[in-house]
Amino acid sequence: MTYFLHAPIDGFRMALSLPAGEPRLFAFHKGNLVLDASGNVPTRTEAEAAGLEIDGMAPLGTLEGRPCVVAYLTPTRALPDGWSAKSLRFLFGALDVGVLSVAAVGSQVAHFMSTNKRCGTCGEPTVASEKERSVRCATCERDIYPAVSPCVIVLIHDGPRILLTRQPRFPRGLYGLVAGFVEAGESLETCARREIAEEVGIEIADLEYVASQPWPFPSQLMVGMTARYASGEIVVDTTELEDARWFDVGALPMIPPPFSIARHLIDRFMASYNERK
Ligand SMILES: [Zn+2]
Structure with missing residues (x-):
């Protein structure tokens, strides 16, 4: 499991x-x-x-x-x-x-x-529902449900290479995948393309959904996708990233641990690449 x-x-x-x-x-x-x-x-x-x-x-x-x-x-x-x-x-x-x-x-x-002990609109105390996972503000007649924040994470591949990124807060030597929160009004696809353009400045094609994973820090839903590199040179967004570069699948740096969806996407790509080779 x-x-x-x-x-x-x-x-x-x-x-x-x-x-x-x-x-x-x-x-x-x-x-x-x-x-x-x-x-x-x-x-x-x-x-x-x-x-x-x-x-x-x-x-x-x-x-x-x-x-x-x-x-x-x-x-x-x-x-x-x-x-x-x-x-x-x-x-x-x-x-x-x-x-x-x-x-x-x-x-x-x-x-x-x-x-959510108090209503965010009027400030009155809320009461937990006995029927479903929600709380209610009697004054506003408003039910409040647990908010989940979708976050897109994308493995970008180009033949035998995958694009990995490094955030300053990562443990030394660790590289992960392009990722970012979905903004108001965005689809998952729009978010993925925007994050990729912002963080590494390249164009992608064949964006595909792979799997999702609830990530309780505190309440993200990670949406794992893959995409094929289409064009452009990597331009690293240094406000968010320390580094971003292509790595050959045979020479990967330290990558996220097995329980993460980033690792699932990388392992899955490696398996299919080795099968095709
Ligand atoms: Zn209220």
């Missing part, structure tokens, strides 16, 4: 009414998952016993039939002694894939809950 990608999470069902039983508690502090002193996701009873102070909680769903709840803590809260809050990025490999995937869903729900 690839993290977050393509398939529904094995054994997980999103639900607003939960079966009886001791729930697992997916609590988030500044966007990071709260773990007990042993590095595990606690049960609600364990969290209460340890004195974890929660500011909002909601049903999340069931994993293998077992109830899961989601919660958030305001940033000023201190965690119980020995407990920690870790970014999901650093928990790949450390937590069970199913638990981590549910945590990724919980992270987006916790972000939604903690940022």
Whole structure:
């Protein structure tokens, strides 16, 4: 199984009414998952016993039939002694894939809950719906749903070469793919062409959708595409990128880790290139 990608999470069902039983508690502090002193996701009873102070909680769903709840803590809260809050990025490999995937869903729900306690229009407190994942402002008669931000990511190929880019915030030596957020009024295709033109200044053809991946930092939906190079010389947008260049598939630099959609696109291209060779 690839993290977050393509398939529904094995054994997980999103639900607003939960079966009886001791729930697992997916609590988030500044966007990071709260773990007990042993590095595990606690049960609600364990969290209460340890004195974890929660500011909002909601049903999340069931994993293998077992109830899961989601919660958030305001940033000023201190965690119980020995407990920690870790970014999901650093928990790949450390937590069970199913638990981590549910945590990724919980992270987006916790972000939604903690940022929509009040109506953005009138400022009155909102109330969570019991029927669906939304909150309602009674004053404005407005329902508010979790916002997902689409972000296009494109592998551009030219024969045996692929175009990789480096952002200043990347770990040393790491290269990724052209990517950017969809702006208001844009289609995915328009966004892809604009980002490519802005970041590297080239023209592309044969833009194709490959796969998507929810990316909970805090709530992107990554839309993975491939495109064939058509024309133009690379002109690096130095306000966003440190470098952009063609790499031969036989001599790639450090690339994103296996759980990322960037890596999925690169691995997929390599496999099809090697098959054609
Ligand atoms: Zn309102």
